[in-house]
Amino acid sequence: MNAIALAAQLEATTLFQPDLVTIENLQVRFGDVVAVESLDFTVRRGEFVSLLGPSGCGKSTLLRAIARLVPVANGRVSLRDPKLRIGFMFQKPLLLPWRTTLDNVLLPVEIQLGGSVVDQTDHARARRLLDMVQLGDFVDAYPHQLSGGMQQRAALARALMGDPDVLLLDEPFGALDELTREVLNEELIQIWQSRETRLHTILMVTHSIPEAVTMSDRVIVLTERPARLIEDVEVGCPRPRTPDDPRAVSVMKHIRAMVRGRR
Amino acid sequence: MTSRVRSPLIFGLLTLVAWQVIVMAADIPEYLLPAPSAIFANVDRTLVIQLAVTFVEALIGFLIASALAFGCAIMFVRFNTLEEGLFPIAIAVKTTPIVAVAPLLVIWLGTGWWSKIVAVILICFFPVLVNAVKGLKAADAEYRELFQTLGASRAQEFRKLRIPYCLPYLFSALKISSSLAVVGAIVGEFVGATQGLGYLIMVSSAHLETATLFAAIAAAALAGILMFYVIGWTEERVVFWHSGNME
Numbered sequence: 025m026n027a028i029a030l031a032a033q034l035e036a037t038t039l040f041q042p043d044l045v046t047i048e049n050l051q052v053r054f055g056d057v058v059a060v061e062s063l064d065f066t067v068r069r070g071e072f073v074s075l076l077g078p079s080g081c082g083k084s085t086l087l088r089a090i091a092r093l094v095p096v097a098n099g100r101v102s103l104r105d106p107k108l109r110i111g112f113m114f115q116k117p118l119l120l121p122w123r124t125t126l127d128n129v130l131l132p133v134e135i136q137l138g139g140s141v142v143d144q145t146d147h148a149r150a151r152r153l154l155d156m157v158q159l160g161d162f163v164d165a166y167p168h169q170l171s172g173g174m175q176q177r178a179a180l181a182r183a184l185m186g187d188p189d190v191l192l193l194d195e196p197f198g199a200l201d202e203l204t205r206e207v208l209n210e211e212l213i214q215i216w217q218s219r220e221t222r223l224h225t226i227l228m229v230t231h232s233i234p235e236a237v238t239m240s241d242r243v244i245v246l247t248e249r250p251a252r253l254i255e256d257v258e259v260g261c262p263r264p265r266t267p268d269d270p271r272a273v274s275v276m277k278h279i280r281a282m283v284r285g286r287r
Numbered sequence: 288m289t290s291r292v293r294s295p296l297i298f299g300l301l302t303l304v305a306w307q308v309i310v311m312a313a314d315i316p317e318y319l320l321p322a323p324s325a326i327f328a329n330v331d332r333t334l335v336i337q338l339a340v341t342f343v344e345a346l347i348g349f350l351i352a353s354a355l356a357f358g359c360a361i362m363f364v365r366f367n368t369l370e371e372g373l374f375p376i377a378i379a380v381k382t383t384p385i386v387a388v389a390p391l392l393v394i395w396l397g398t399g400w401w402s403k404i405v406a407v408i409l410i411c412f413f414p415v416l417v418n419a420v421k422g423l424k425a426a427d428a429e430y431r432e433l434f435q436t437l438g439a440s441r442a443q444e445f446r447k448l449r450i451p452y453c454l455p456y457l458f459s460a461l462k463i464s465s466s467l468a469v470v471g472a473i474v475g476e477f478v479g480a481t482q483g484l485g486y487l488i489m490v491s492s493a494h495l496e497t498a499t500l501f502a503a504i505a506a507a508a509l510a511g512i513l514m515f516y517v518i519g520w521t522e523e524r525v526v527f528w529h530s531g532n533m534e
Contacts, residue, residue: 093432112436114429121528122451131447135437167529186437 026189041068044106044190044225045090049099052089059085059251063098067190069104070224072216076119077246082233083229086251087112087192098237111223113187115195116177119167125178126163130240153181156215173197173204178189180212184221193228209239213263233283234267237276245279254282298461321498329502333485338506341476344400345468345510348407352468353461359420360453361445371497385474393479403475403483407531410471411464415457422456423449439530458522464520465514469507484510 036087045067052060059082067073076082090101091112095171103110119128129150130142135196156161157177183191196212197205216226230236236243237259245254257279261271303323309315310322317325363370389406396402426448434444476485484507491499 088432091436093435110436111329112433114433118430119426119431120448120451122526124488132437133442134447135439138440138443166526208339287424 031165031286041070043067044069044108045088045227046102046104048102049169050086050096050101051098052085052087052094052095053097056084058250060089061252061269063246063253065244065253065256067225068191070139071116072213072226073228073242073244074240074241075178075227075244075246076233076236077231077251078248080221080249081246082249082251084194087227087229087248091192092096094186100272106153108190109189111128111183111186111187113183113191113193114195115198117167117172119178119182121167122165124166125154125159125170126249128167128178129181129185131182136186150181150185151230153184153221153261154178156184156212156220158258168285172200176200176208177211178206180215183221184215187222189222190225190227191223193226193252195229195231196220205235209235213239216240217263232274236264237279238269243275243279245282255279302328318495318497319385321501325498326501326505330408334502334506336500337482337484337487337503338362338510339516340482340493341469341472341507342510342513344403344472344475344483345407345514346372347400348471349465349468349514350463351404352411353415356415357419357457360416360423361450363416364423364449365441377413377416379521380409385471386487387526389474389478394473398479398481402479403472406475407468410467410474414464414467416460417459418456418460419453422453425456426452453528458518459525459533464524465518466511468514469511473507 027162034070043066047063047065050060050063051058057250063086076088077083085094089096091110093099093112119125120131123131125145130146133142133150134147143164151160151163154163157180159174159177159181162170162174162178167178170178176199180196193212199209200208212226230237230238240259243257243259245257246252257275259272261269263277265272267273307322307324310320336527359373363374370399384407388409392402392500397479421444430448430452431444434448440446456481471486472483473488476483477489480486486502487503490499491503
Protein backbone atom coordinates (compact mmCIF):
# COMPACT_ATOMS: atom_id res chain seq x y z
CA MET A 25 0.00 0.00 0.00
CA ASN A 26 1.52 3.31 -1.02
CA ALA A 27 1.53 6.45 1.05
CA ILE A 28 -1.24 8.19 -0.84
CA ALA A 29 -3.63 5.27 -0.50
CA LEU A 30 -2.79 5.05 3.17
CA ALA A 31 -3.45 8.73 3.63
CA ALA A 32 -6.77 8.38 1.82
CA GLN A 33 -7.74 5.53 4.10
CA LEU A 34 -6.77 7.48 7.18
CA GLU A 35 -8.81 10.37 5.90
CA ALA A 36 -11.81 8.12 5.57
CA THR A 37 -11.84 7.24 9.26
CA THR A 38 -13.48 9.78 11.51
CA LEU A 39 -10.76 9.55 14.13
CA PHE A 40 -8.38 11.58 12.00
CA GLN A 41 -10.90 14.20 10.97
CA PRO A 42 -10.05 17.67 12.29
CA ASP A 43 -12.76 20.09 13.36
CA LEU A 44 -13.56 22.32 10.39
CA VAL A 45 -16.17 24.57 11.97
CA THR A 46 -16.30 25.31 15.69
CA ILE A 47 -19.22 27.09 17.32
CA GLU A 48 -18.51 28.40 20.80
CA ASN A 49 -21.06 29.93 23.16
CA LEU A 50 -22.80 31.47 20.17
CA GLN A 51 -25.53 34.05 20.51
CA VAL A 52 -27.27 35.64 17.54
CA ARG A 53 -29.83 38.43 17.86
CA PHE A 54 -32.42 40.02 15.59
CA GLY A 55 -32.81 43.40 17.22
CA ASP A 56 -34.27 42.53 20.62
CA VAL A 57 -35.12 38.95 19.71
CA VAL A 58 -32.56 36.31 20.60
CA ALA A 59 -32.53 33.77 17.76
CA VAL A 60 -29.69 31.56 18.96
CA GLU A 61 -28.55 31.23 22.58
CA SER A 62 -25.28 29.88 24.04
CA LEU A 63 -24.72 27.19 21.49
CA ASP A 64 -21.63 24.96 21.21
CA PHE A 65 -20.89 22.32 18.60
CA THR A 66 -18.33 21.35 16.01
CA VAL A 67 -18.42 20.00 12.48
CA ARG A 68 -15.56 17.70 11.56
CA ARG A 69 -14.08 17.34 8.12
CA GLY A 70 -15.96 14.79 6.03
CA GLU A 71 -19.10 14.86 8.17
CA PHE A 72 -22.70 15.30 7.17
CA VAL A 73 -24.34 17.14 10.06
CA SER A 74 -27.99 18.17 10.34
CA LEU A 75 -29.39 21.01 12.41
CA LEU A 76 -32.85 19.87 13.41
CA GLY A 77 -35.47 22.05 15.03
CA PRO A 78 -39.04 23.31 14.69
CA SER A 79 -39.85 25.93 12.04
CA GLY A 80 -38.79 29.41 13.03
CA CYS A 81 -36.51 28.17 15.82
CA GLY A 82 -33.54 30.15 14.59
CA LYS A 83 -31.67 27.37 12.82
CA SER A 84 -31.61 29.26 9.52
CA THR A 85 -30.26 32.26 11.39
CA LEU A 86 -27.59 30.03 12.88
CA LEU A 87 -26.59 28.85 9.40
CA ARG A 88 -26.52 32.45 8.20
CA ALA A 89 -24.29 33.40 11.12
CA ILE A 90 -21.85 30.66 10.13
CA ALA A 91 -21.87 32.01 6.56
CA ARG A 92 -21.30 35.54 8.01
CA LEU A 93 -24.55 36.77 6.50
CA VAL A 94 -25.78 37.93 9.91
CA PRO A 95 -23.60 39.31 12.69
CA VAL A 96 -22.73 37.30 15.78
CA ALA A 97 -23.84 38.98 19.02
CA ASN A 98 -21.70 36.90 21.34
CA GLY A 99 -19.39 33.92 21.21
CA ARG A 100 -17.51 32.70 18.16
CA VAL A 101 -17.83 30.91 14.85
CA SER A 102 -14.35 29.78 13.90
CA LEU A 103 -13.14 28.02 10.82
CA ARG A 104 -10.11 25.77 10.90
CA ASP A 105 -8.58 27.76 8.09
CA PRO A 106 -9.76 31.29 7.25
CA LYS A 107 -9.25 30.46 3.57
CA LEU A 108 -11.81 27.68 3.83
CA ARG A 109 -14.43 28.07 1.14
CA ILE A 110 -18.03 28.02 2.31
CA GLY A 111 -20.86 27.25 -0.10
CA PHE A 112 -24.45 28.17 0.70
CA MET A 113 -27.60 26.74 -0.75
CA PHE A 114 -30.88 28.46 -0.03
CA GLN A 115 -34.38 27.09 0.21
CA LYS A 116 -35.25 28.92 -3.00
CA PRO A 117 -33.21 28.17 -6.13
CA LEU A 118 -32.42 31.89 -6.64
CA LEU A 119 -31.38 31.36 -10.24
CA LEU A 120 -30.96 34.53 -12.28
CA PRO A 121 -33.88 34.40 -14.75
CA TRP A 122 -31.94 36.09 -17.57
CA ARG A 123 -29.18 33.50 -17.55
CA THR A 124 -29.18 30.01 -19.01
CA THR A 125 -28.59 27.08 -16.66
CA LEU A 126 -24.94 26.97 -17.71
CA ASP A 127 -24.42 30.70 -17.15
CA ASN A 128 -26.12 30.47 -13.77
CA VAL A 129 -23.72 27.72 -12.74
CA LEU A 130 -20.77 29.82 -13.96
CA LEU A 131 -21.79 32.78 -11.75
CA PRO A 132 -19.53 31.92 -8.77
CA VAL A 133 -16.49 31.65 -11.04
CA GLU A 134 -17.32 34.93 -12.79
CA ILE A 135 -17.52 36.65 -9.42
CA GLN A 136 -14.25 35.12 -8.21
CA LEU A 137 -12.49 36.14 -11.41
CA GLY A 138 -13.68 39.73 -11.20
CA GLY A 139 -13.11 41.30 -14.61
CA SER A 140 -11.41 38.44 -16.44
CA VAL A 141 -13.23 36.04 -18.71
CA VAL A 142 -14.43 32.57 -17.81
CA ASP A 143 -12.31 30.04 -19.72
CA GLN A 144 -12.89 26.64 -21.33
CA THR A 145 -11.81 24.72 -18.22
CA ASP A 146 -14.53 26.42 -16.19
CA HIS A 147 -17.08 25.73 -18.91
CA ALA A 148 -16.11 22.07 -18.95
CA ARG A 149 -16.34 21.86 -15.17
CA ALA A 150 -19.76 23.54 -15.14
CA ARG A 151 -20.99 21.05 -17.74
CA ARG A 152 -19.63 18.13 -15.69
CA LEU A 153 -21.42 19.38 -12.58
CA LEU A 154 -24.64 19.79 -14.57
CA ASP A 155 -24.25 16.20 -15.82
CA MET A 156 -23.78 15.15 -12.21
CA VAL A 157 -27.10 16.74 -11.16
CA GLN A 158 -28.81 15.22 -14.25
CA LEU A 159 -29.18 18.53 -16.06
CA GLY A 160 -26.82 17.72 -18.93
CA ASP A 161 -29.62 18.20 -21.47
CA PHE A 162 -30.76 21.53 -20.02
CA VAL A 163 -27.53 23.49 -20.26
CA ASP A 164 -29.06 26.17 -22.51
CA ALA A 165 -32.50 26.27 -20.89
CA TYR A 166 -33.66 29.30 -18.94
CA PRO A 167 -34.88 28.91 -15.33
CA HIS A 168 -38.55 29.44 -16.24
CA GLN A 169 -38.30 26.42 -18.55
CA LEU A 170 -37.19 24.17 -15.66
CA SER A 171 -39.33 22.47 -13.00
CA GLY A 172 -38.86 23.34 -9.34
CA GLY A 173 -36.74 20.25 -8.76
CA MET A 174 -34.56 20.98 -11.77
CA GLN A 175 -34.08 24.56 -10.62
CA GLN A 176 -32.88 23.32 -7.25
CA ARG A 177 -30.52 20.87 -8.97
CA ALA A 178 -29.08 23.79 -10.93
CA ALA A 179 -28.70 25.70 -7.65
CA LEU A 180 -26.80 22.72 -6.21
CA ALA A 181 -24.50 22.64 -9.24
CA ARG A 182 -23.91 26.38 -8.79
CA ALA A 183 -23.05 25.87 -5.11
CA LEU A 184 -20.58 23.13 -6.10
CA MET A 185 -19.07 25.35 -8.81
CA GLY A 186 -17.61 27.58 -6.10
CA ASP A 187 -15.65 24.48 -5.04
CA PRO A 188 -16.62 24.74 -1.37
CA ASP A 189 -14.92 22.86 1.45
CA VAL A 190 -18.08 23.13 3.52
CA LEU A 191 -21.57 23.33 2.08
CA LEU A 192 -24.29 24.95 4.17
CA LEU A 193 -27.77 23.89 3.14
CA ASP A 194 -30.84 25.77 4.37
CA GLU A 195 -33.71 23.30 3.90
CA PRO A 196 -32.47 22.90 0.35
CA PHE A 197 -35.37 20.85 -0.97
CA GLY A 198 -37.98 22.05 1.51
CA ALA A 199 -40.06 23.82 -1.13
CA LEU A 200 -40.34 20.72 -3.32
CA ASP A 201 -42.87 17.90 -3.28
CA GLU A 202 -41.96 14.90 -1.15
CA LEU A 203 -41.16 12.50 -4.02
CA THR A 204 -38.77 14.94 -5.67
CA ARG A 205 -37.27 15.75 -2.31
CA GLU A 206 -36.43 12.12 -1.56
CA VAL A 207 -34.76 11.66 -4.93
CA LEU A 208 -32.73 14.83 -4.52
CA ASN A 209 -31.73 13.90 -0.97
CA GLU A 210 -30.35 10.59 -2.25
CA GLU A 211 -28.49 12.31 -5.04
CA LEU A 212 -27.03 14.80 -2.60
CA ILE A 213 -25.69 11.93 -0.50
CA GLN A 214 -24.17 10.35 -3.61
CA ILE A 215 -22.44 13.60 -4.55
CA TRP A 216 -21.20 14.00 -0.99
CA GLN A 217 -19.81 10.44 -0.97
CA SER A 218 -18.26 10.64 -4.44
CA ARG A 219 -14.76 12.00 -4.81
CA GLU A 220 -15.60 14.06 -7.87
CA THR A 221 -15.76 17.32 -5.98
CA ARG A 222 -13.71 18.70 -3.12
CA LEU A 223 -16.85 18.78 -1.04
CA HIS A 224 -16.73 16.42 1.94
CA THR A 225 -18.46 18.35 4.67
CA ILE A 226 -22.11 19.33 4.79
CA LEU A 227 -24.14 21.17 7.39
CA MET A 228 -27.85 21.04 6.63
CA VAL A 229 -30.84 22.70 8.27
CA THR A 230 -34.03 20.66 8.29
CA HIS A 231 -37.22 20.27 10.28
CA SER A 232 -37.81 16.70 9.18
CA ILE A 233 -36.63 14.01 11.63
CA PRO A 234 -36.56 11.18 9.01
CA GLU A 235 -34.63 13.38 6.60
CA ALA A 236 -32.08 14.35 9.27
CA VAL A 237 -31.58 10.77 10.44
CA THR A 238 -31.37 9.06 7.04
CA MET A 239 -28.94 11.60 5.67
CA SER A 240 -26.58 12.64 8.42
CA ASP A 241 -23.75 11.29 10.52
CA ARG A 242 -24.82 13.52 13.38
CA VAL A 243 -28.04 15.34 14.20
CA ILE A 244 -27.85 18.47 16.31
CA VAL A 245 -31.28 18.81 17.91
CA LEU A 246 -32.32 22.36 18.80
CA THR A 247 -35.11 23.85 20.92
CA GLU A 248 -37.67 26.41 19.85
CA ARG A 249 -36.53 30.01 19.75
CA PRO A 250 -34.07 30.90 21.02
CA ALA A 251 -32.32 27.88 19.55
CA ARG A 252 -30.39 26.00 22.23
CA LEU A 253 -28.83 22.59 22.01
CA ILE A 254 -30.94 19.66 23.26
CA GLU A 255 -28.66 16.87 22.15
CA ASP A 256 -25.94 16.09 19.66
CA VAL A 257 -27.01 12.66 18.32
CA GLU A 258 -24.58 10.31 16.56
CA VAL A 259 -26.71 8.38 14.05
CA GLY A 260 -24.17 5.59 13.61
CA CYS A 261 -26.11 3.44 11.15
CA PRO A 262 -24.26 2.04 8.13
CA ARG A 263 -24.96 3.54 4.71
CA PRO A 264 -26.81 3.31 2.39
CA ARG A 265 -29.77 3.87 4.69
CA THR A 266 -33.50 3.82 4.14
CA PRO A 267 -36.06 5.59 6.32
CA ASP A 268 -37.45 2.21 7.47
CA ASP A 269 -34.07 0.80 8.57
CA PRO A 270 -34.82 -0.43 12.14
CA ARG A 271 -31.71 1.22 13.61
CA ALA A 272 -32.55 4.50 11.91
CA VAL A 273 -36.14 4.19 13.14
CA SER A 274 -35.00 3.83 16.72
CA VAL A 275 -32.82 6.94 16.42
CA MET A 276 -35.85 8.79 14.99
CA LYS A 277 -37.97 7.64 17.94
CA HIS A 278 -35.30 8.76 20.36
CA ILE A 279 -35.13 12.23 18.79
CA ARG A 280 -38.91 12.56 18.59
CA ALA A 281 -39.31 11.64 22.26
CA MET A 282 -36.63 14.15 23.18
CA VAL A 283 -38.23 17.00 21.22
CA ARG A 284 -41.71 16.18 22.60
CA GLY A 285 -40.39 15.93 26.16
CA ARG A 286 -39.12 19.47 25.88
CA ARG A 287 -42.53 21.01 25.21
CA MET B 288 -51.57 39.27 -41.14
CA THR B 289 -52.60 38.15 -37.67
CA SER B 290 -56.04 38.96 -36.31
CA ARG B 291 -54.35 41.07 -33.65
CA VAL B 292 -53.39 43.49 -36.40
CA ARG B 293 -56.31 42.85 -38.77
CA SER B 294 -59.23 43.48 -36.40
CA PRO B 295 -58.22 46.97 -35.23
CA LEU B 296 -57.40 47.83 -38.85
CA ILE B 297 -60.87 46.84 -40.05
CA PHE B 298 -62.60 48.71 -37.25
CA GLY B 299 -60.41 51.76 -37.85
CA LEU B 300 -61.31 51.79 -41.54
CA LEU B 301 -65.02 51.40 -40.75
CA THR B 302 -64.84 54.38 -38.39
CA LEU B 303 -63.19 56.48 -41.09
CA VAL B 304 -65.84 55.50 -43.65
CA ALA B 305 -68.68 56.29 -41.21
CA TRP B 306 -67.03 59.64 -40.39
CA GLN B 307 -66.75 60.47 -44.11
CA VAL B 308 -70.36 59.52 -44.80
CA ILE B 309 -71.72 61.51 -41.84
CA VAL B 310 -69.74 64.64 -42.72
CA MET B 311 -70.89 64.44 -46.34
CA ALA B 312 -74.53 63.59 -45.56
CA ALA B 313 -74.93 66.26 -42.85
CA ASP B 314 -72.92 68.77 -44.86
CA ILE B 315 -70.77 69.78 -41.86
CA PRO B 316 -68.51 72.75 -42.68
CA GLU B 317 -64.81 71.90 -42.92
CA TYR B 318 -63.68 74.38 -40.26
CA LEU B 319 -65.82 72.48 -37.71
CA LEU B 320 -65.19 68.88 -38.66
CA PRO B 321 -63.26 68.07 -41.81
CA ALA B 322 -63.94 64.75 -43.56
CA PRO B 323 -61.13 62.15 -43.54
CA SER B 324 -60.58 62.78 -47.24
CA ALA B 325 -59.94 66.48 -46.53
CA ILE B 326 -57.53 65.56 -43.73
CA PHE B 327 -55.62 63.13 -45.95
CA ALA B 328 -55.36 65.85 -48.59
CA ASN B 329 -53.33 67.80 -46.03
CA VAL B 330 -50.72 65.09 -45.64
CA ASP B 331 -47.86 66.66 -47.55
CA ARG B 332 -44.11 67.16 -47.37
CA THR B 333 -44.46 70.03 -44.86
CA LEU B 334 -46.40 67.85 -42.47
CA VAL B 335 -43.84 65.08 -42.70
CA ILE B 336 -41.03 67.58 -42.00
CA GLN B 337 -42.88 69.01 -38.97
CA LEU B 338 -43.48 65.47 -37.72
CA ALA B 339 -39.79 64.65 -38.16
CA VAL B 340 -38.76 67.77 -36.21
CA THR B 341 -41.03 66.96 -33.29
CA PHE B 342 -40.06 63.29 -33.35
CA VAL B 343 -36.34 64.06 -33.28
CA GLU B 344 -36.78 66.54 -30.39
CA ALA B 345 -38.82 63.98 -28.48
CA LEU B 346 -36.35 61.17 -29.21
CA ILE B 347 -33.22 63.13 -28.23
CA GLY B 348 -34.85 64.42 -25.03
CA PHE B 349 -36.14 60.95 -24.23
CA LEU B 350 -32.73 59.34 -24.65
CA ILE B 351 -30.93 61.99 -22.57
CA ALA B 352 -33.61 61.84 -19.85
CA SER B 353 -33.54 58.04 -19.70
CA ALA B 354 -29.75 57.87 -19.43
CA LEU B 355 -29.67 60.65 -16.81
CA ALA B 356 -32.49 59.16 -14.77
CA PHE B 357 -30.98 55.67 -14.81
CA GLY B 358 -27.58 57.06 -13.78
CA CYS B 359 -29.20 59.01 -10.96
CA ALA B 360 -31.16 55.94 -9.86
CA ILE B 361 -27.94 53.94 -9.58
CA MET B 362 -26.32 56.69 -7.51
CA PHE B 363 -29.43 56.98 -5.32
CA VAL B 364 -29.48 53.26 -4.58
CA ARG B 365 -25.72 53.08 -4.13
CA PHE B 366 -25.52 56.11 -1.82
CA ASN B 367 -28.53 56.27 0.46
CA THR B 368 -27.85 59.82 1.63
CA LEU B 369 -28.20 61.07 -1.94
CA GLU B 370 -31.62 59.49 -2.20
CA GLU B 371 -32.76 60.88 1.14
CA GLY B 372 -31.59 64.36 0.24
CA LEU B 373 -32.50 64.61 -3.42
CA PHE B 374 -35.61 62.46 -3.85
CA PRO B 375 -37.99 64.93 -2.13
CA ILE B 376 -36.57 67.72 -4.29
CA ALA B 377 -37.05 65.55 -7.36
CA ILE B 378 -40.70 65.00 -6.41
CA ALA B 379 -41.18 68.74 -5.89
CA VAL B 380 -39.77 69.49 -9.35
CA LYS B 381 -41.90 66.73 -10.82
CA THR B 382 -45.14 68.22 -9.50
CA THR B 383 -44.45 71.54 -11.25
CA PRO B 384 -46.50 71.43 -14.48
CA ILE B 385 -44.31 71.46 -17.57
CA VAL B 386 -46.68 73.95 -19.23
CA ALA B 387 -45.82 76.44 -16.50
CA VAL B 388 -42.08 76.03 -16.96
CA ALA B 389 -42.00 75.95 -20.77
CA PRO B 390 -42.04 79.81 -21.24
CA LEU B 391 -39.02 80.06 -18.93
CA LEU B 392 -37.19 77.50 -21.04
CA VAL B 393 -37.78 79.61 -24.14
CA ILE B 394 -36.41 82.71 -22.37
CA TRP B 395 -33.31 80.82 -21.30
CA LEU B 396 -32.69 78.62 -24.31
CA GLY B 397 -34.36 80.47 -27.20
CA THR B 398 -36.87 79.19 -29.72
CA GLY B 399 -34.51 76.59 -31.18
CA TRP B 400 -34.11 72.87 -30.47
CA TRP B 401 -32.85 73.04 -26.93
CA SER B 402 -35.90 74.57 -25.23
CA LYS B 403 -37.96 71.63 -26.59
CA ILE B 404 -35.38 69.00 -25.74
CA VAL B 405 -35.13 70.28 -22.16
CA ALA B 406 -38.92 70.28 -21.86
CA VAL B 407 -38.88 66.65 -22.98
CA ILE B 408 -36.12 65.84 -20.49
CA LEU B 409 -38.10 67.44 -17.65
CA ILE B 410 -41.22 65.45 -18.44
CA CYS B 411 -39.47 62.10 -19.10
CA PHE B 412 -36.94 62.12 -16.27
CA PHE B 413 -39.12 61.37 -13.27
CA PRO B 414 -41.11 58.31 -14.32
CA VAL B 415 -37.81 56.66 -15.27
CA LEU B 416 -36.07 57.74 -12.07
CA VAL B 417 -38.87 56.54 -9.78
CA ASN B 418 -39.26 53.16 -11.47
CA ALA B 419 -35.53 52.56 -11.84
CA VAL B 420 -34.94 53.21 -8.13
CA LYS B 421 -37.76 50.81 -7.37
CA GLY B 422 -36.38 48.20 -9.78
CA LEU B 423 -32.83 48.47 -8.47
CA LYS B 424 -34.14 47.67 -5.01
CA ALA B 425 -36.51 44.96 -6.18
CA ALA B 426 -34.17 41.96 -6.05
CA ASP B 427 -35.07 39.79 -3.05
CA ALA B 428 -32.87 40.07 0.02
CA GLU B 429 -32.04 36.41 -0.55
CA TYR B 430 -30.55 37.17 -3.95
CA ARG B 431 -28.30 39.71 -2.28
CA GLU B 432 -27.37 37.12 0.35
CA LEU B 433 -26.48 34.73 -2.47
CA PHE B 434 -24.14 37.34 -3.95
CA GLN B 435 -22.69 37.96 -0.50
CA THR B 436 -21.94 34.27 -0.01
CA LEU B 437 -20.23 34.25 -3.40
CA GLY B 438 -18.04 37.14 -2.26
CA ALA B 439 -19.38 39.63 -4.82
CA SER B 440 -18.31 43.29 -4.67
CA ARG B 441 -20.87 46.10 -4.69
CA ALA B 442 -20.08 46.76 -8.35
CA GLN B 443 -20.63 43.10 -9.23
CA GLU B 444 -23.90 43.10 -7.30
CA PHE B 445 -25.07 46.02 -9.43
CA ARG B 446 -23.83 44.68 -12.74
CA LYS B 447 -24.87 41.07 -12.39
CA LEU B 448 -27.94 41.35 -10.17
CA ARG B 449 -29.54 44.73 -9.56
CA ILE B 450 -29.31 46.22 -13.06
CA PRO B 451 -30.64 43.18 -14.96
CA TYR B 452 -33.30 42.77 -12.28
CA CYS B 453 -34.29 46.41 -12.82
CA LEU B 454 -34.77 46.12 -16.60
CA PRO B 455 -38.48 45.14 -16.57
CA TYR B 456 -39.17 48.12 -14.28
CA LEU B 457 -37.07 50.35 -16.50
CA PHE B 458 -38.91 49.36 -19.67
CA SER B 459 -42.29 49.91 -18.01
CA ALA B 460 -41.18 53.46 -17.26
CA LEU B 461 -39.70 53.95 -20.73
CA LYS B 462 -43.05 53.07 -22.30
CA ILE B 463 -44.78 55.71 -20.19
CA SER B 464 -42.16 58.37 -20.78
CA SER B 465 -41.96 57.66 -24.52
CA SER B 466 -45.52 58.92 -24.96
CA LEU B 467 -44.83 61.80 -22.58
CA ALA B 468 -41.81 62.78 -24.69
CA VAL B 469 -44.05 63.83 -27.59
CA VAL B 470 -46.20 65.85 -25.18
CA GLY B 471 -43.09 67.63 -23.89
CA ALA B 472 -41.87 68.46 -27.38
CA ILE B 473 -45.26 69.85 -28.46
CA VAL B 474 -45.67 71.92 -25.29
CA GLY B 475 -42.20 73.36 -25.93
CA GLU B 476 -43.23 74.20 -29.48
CA PHE B 477 -46.48 75.85 -28.36
CA VAL B 478 -44.58 78.45 -26.39
CA GLY B 479 -42.12 79.50 -29.01
CA ALA B 480 -41.05 77.73 -32.17
CA THR B 481 -40.71 78.18 -35.89
CA GLN B 482 -41.27 74.54 -36.81
CA GLY B 483 -42.62 71.25 -35.46
CA LEU B 484 -46.09 69.83 -34.94
CA GLY B 485 -46.79 72.13 -31.99
CA TYR B 486 -46.04 75.13 -34.17
CA LEU B 487 -48.22 73.73 -36.96
CA ILE B 488 -51.10 73.15 -34.52
CA MET B 489 -50.86 76.72 -33.19
CA VAL B 490 -50.75 78.29 -36.67
CA SER B 491 -53.49 76.16 -38.22
CA SER B 492 -55.88 76.67 -35.30
CA ALA B 493 -55.30 80.45 -35.44
CA HIS B 494 -56.20 80.36 -39.14
CA LEU B 495 -59.12 77.96 -38.64
CA GLU B 496 -57.44 75.50 -41.02
CA THR B 497 -59.11 72.65 -39.19
CA ALA B 498 -58.13 69.98 -41.73
CA THR B 499 -54.44 70.83 -41.26
CA LEU B 500 -55.00 70.86 -37.51
CA PHE B 501 -56.48 67.37 -37.64
CA ALA B 502 -53.59 66.14 -39.78
CA ALA B 503 -51.12 67.56 -37.23
CA ILE B 504 -52.99 65.95 -34.33
CA ALA B 505 -52.96 62.61 -36.14
CA ALA B 506 -49.24 63.00 -36.82
CA ALA B 507 -48.59 63.75 -33.11
CA ALA B 508 -50.49 60.61 -32.16
CA LEU B 509 -48.47 58.67 -34.73
CA ALA B 510 -45.20 59.95 -33.22
CA GLY B 511 -46.27 58.77 -29.77
CA ILE B 512 -47.39 55.38 -31.04
CA LEU B 513 -44.15 54.97 -32.97
CA MET B 514 -42.03 55.68 -29.87
CA PHE B 515 -44.15 53.30 -27.80
CA TYR B 516 -43.77 50.45 -30.28
CA VAL B 517 -40.03 50.91 -30.68
CA ILE B 518 -39.67 50.59 -26.89
CA GLY B 519 -42.03 47.62 -26.78
CA TRP B 520 -40.11 45.89 -29.58
CA THR B 521 -36.79 46.44 -27.78
CA GLU B 522 -38.28 45.28 -24.49
CA GLU B 523 -39.41 41.95 -25.94
CA ARG B 524 -35.84 41.29 -27.03
CA VAL B 525 -33.99 42.56 -23.98
CA VAL B 526 -36.32 41.33 -21.23
CA PHE B 527 -37.31 38.10 -22.99
CA TRP B 528 -37.11 36.23 -19.68
CA HIS B 529 -39.77 38.34 -18.02
CA SER B 530 -43.50 38.53 -18.58
CA GLY B 531 -46.05 40.90 -17.14
CA ASN B 532 -45.99 44.50 -16.06
CA MET B 533 -43.71 46.00 -13.47
CA GLU B 534 -44.80 49.34 -12.14
